[in-house]
Amino acid sequence: MKADDIFEVVKKYMIEEFEIPEENIKIDANLFEDLELDSIDALDMIGMLETEVDVEIDADELKKILTIKDVVDFIVAKLSEKEK
Numbered sequence: 001m002k003a004d005d006i007f008e009v010v011k012k013y014m015i016e017e018f019e020i021p022e023e024n025i026k027i028d029a030n031l032f033e034d035l036e037l038d039s040i041d042a043l044d045m046i047g048m049l050e051t052e053v054d055v056e057i058d059a060d061e062l063k064k065i066l067t068i069k070d071v072v073d074f075i076v077a078k079l080s081e082k083e084k
Contacts, residue, residue, distance in 0.1 A: 001053060001079055006072045013048055027069045049075060055082070 007027060014020045020035055031037045037045070042065070046057050049071070055078040065071055 001075075003072050003076050006053070006075045007068065009049070009052055010045070010068055010071055013045060017044070017048075025068065027067075027072070029068050030066055031068065031071075032066070045071075053079060055079065 011022065011025045014025050014035065015022055018035070018037065018041060024035065026034075029035055031042055031045075042062070046062060046065075049055070050057055053075055055075060057074070057078070061074065065074055
C-alpha cells in the first residue's frame with residue numbers, strides 16, 4: 001500500500017465518520033487544530049487504520065502523530081517494517 005492509498009483511506013474515513021468536508025482534508029492538515037478532532041476521534045481513526053492496514057500502533061507512537069502527513073508516513077513506515 002502506497003502513501004497515496006493510505007491518504008485516500010484516511011480521507012474517506014474522515015469524510016464518512018466525522019463529516020469533514022473533503023476540501024479541508026489536506027496532507028498537511030493538523031488533526032486537532034485544522035480538522036478539530038479530539039483525542040477520542042484520533043483513537044477511533046487509529047483503531048480503523050490498525051484494522052484496515054493490519055498494523056499495531058502503541059500510545060508512545062500516537063503522541064507523535066499530529067497531521068495527516070504524520071499518519072500517512074507512520075503507516076508507510078510500519079508497513080515497510082512488516083515487509084522486512
